[in-house]
Amino acid sequence: MRTTVGIIGGGPAGLLLARLLHTAGIDCVVLENRTRDYVEQRQRAGILEQGTVDALRACGAGARMDAEGLVHDGIELRFDRQSHRVDFPAATGGRSVMVYAQTEVVKDLIALQLAEGPPLFFQARALAVEKPESDRPVVRFSHGGREQTLECDYVIGCDGFHGIARAAIPAAVRRTYERSYPYSWLGILADVPPSCDELIYARGAGGFALHSMRSPTVSRFYLQVPNGTDPADWPDERIWDELDRRFAVDGGRRLARGPVTAKSVTPMRSHVTEPMRYGRLFLAGDAAHIVPPTGAKGLNLAVSDVRVLARAFEHHRRTGSAELLDGYSDVCLRRVWQATRFSYDMTTMLHSRPDDDAFDERVHLARLHRLAASGPATAELAENYTGLPLEEIG
Structure with missing residues (x-):
């Protein structure tokens, strides 16, 4: 099998990239390890930045989102037994976010791809990326009970943290930066209408809590819990x-x-x-970066990656110049590190560490009071939460 762009992974990053390339007239093939049912039921994020919403609309995948999604113009911060609202449009010049589950984004993109192309193969397990430094990389994969090859001009790894793409970058070239946090999230879905109009981020007695929603009749909640917690211990x-x-x-x-x-x-x-690129192999989404979900950046970072990549491929097709492809890793990493910093700040500010003392608690509360009372600090939160425009990442 032969194509211009081989995409490993049929999650939101791979599917959106395929859609953007298709609309730009660039052929591609998507290989997804799991079944369609599994991919469409995989529970993940539910907050879409303004740029993600705009990208889905622009590629023809926004109709159901606009009909069923919930536009949110702010969030509520609760701490010290007080409530403070952050008004996104007022602080950002009009930007907002959309509550629309990643599962629904994936369903919309799959339906479009199966109806209009390009090829999407489920239960196609990528085995190796060969010769990524050459001008003809190859993806070996298993599908339909036999091993096959996909010859490409470029390979895009959208196959997540446990995929094979990142490992295809030689260890001598690859650099990894990690931070583990001393707590986890216990998440629940409940068949109950939300008790709020917008998301609530709370730092209360016992730690962090988040009230989100999936629809007008389904609520999503998260509680900070110790690492290693068994959900069965929480009736x-x-x-x-x-x-x-x-x-x-x-x-x-x-x-x-x-x-x-x-x-x-x-x-x-x-x-x-x-880097997020090695030769003709590019990484996007969770294959390259993971952030704690506190700042709602994971899915949106993946969308930003593939928007940058799609622009670079379209520019290359139109002009013959590889300039934007060559700059992909540097451009994306600037945004990735800004989102990583924002997610780290939100996480450490809203959660209680096991070793926090009274001094730490007062410092965290001081940070929250600053966010609630200061125009510049509030604007900084709102601008990052709704998503910095691609052009503003310096």
Whole structure:
């Protein structure tokens, strides 16, 4: 099999890149290890930056998002038994975010690709990327019970943290930066209407809590818990009681409660791989970087990567110049590190470390009061949360 761009991974990064390349007249093939049902049910992020929303609309994947997604013009911060709202449009010149689950983004992109192309192969397990430094790299993969090869001009690794693409960059070239956090998130889905109009980020007694939503009838909650927590140790009543405790503000009401339909524990970590390009092999999304979910950057960083990459391929097709392709890693890493910094700041400010003392607690609260009371500090949070435009990353 032969194509211009071989894409490993059929998650949001790989699927959106395929869509952008297709609309630019550049042929590609997507290899996805899992089944279609598995990919479409994989629970992940639900907050889309303004730039992600704009990109989905521009490539024809925004109709259902606009019909079913929830536009949010701010977030609520709760701490010290007080509530403070951050107004995104007022602080950013009009930008907002959209609550629309990653599972739904993936469904929309898959439906478009199967209807209009380019080729998308499920249960196609990538085995190796060969000769990435040459002008004819090859992806070996298994599909339909036999091993096959995909010859490409370029290979894009959108295959996540555990995929094969990153490992194809020689260890002598690859640099890794990591940070693990001493806590995890216990996440639940509940069949209950949200108790808020916008997301609530709380630093309360016992640690961090987040109130999000998936739809007008389904709520999403997260609780900071110790690493190694077993969800089975948290019966539903205990979860609701702890959420009430951490969200508590003077004069506030208890959360609406409902059936819990899913529980999971997510460790918190940051991971960045440099460079994001080696020869004709490019990394995008989780294959290159992971951030803690506190700042809602993971999916949006992946979208930023492939937007930069699609522009570079379109520029190369139109002009013959590889300048933008050559600059891909540097351009993306500037944004990645800004998002990593923002996610780190949000995470450390809102969570309690096991070894925090009274001094640490007062410092964290001082940071939160500064965010709530200072125009420049509030604007900094709003600008990063809604997503810095690609052109503004310096």
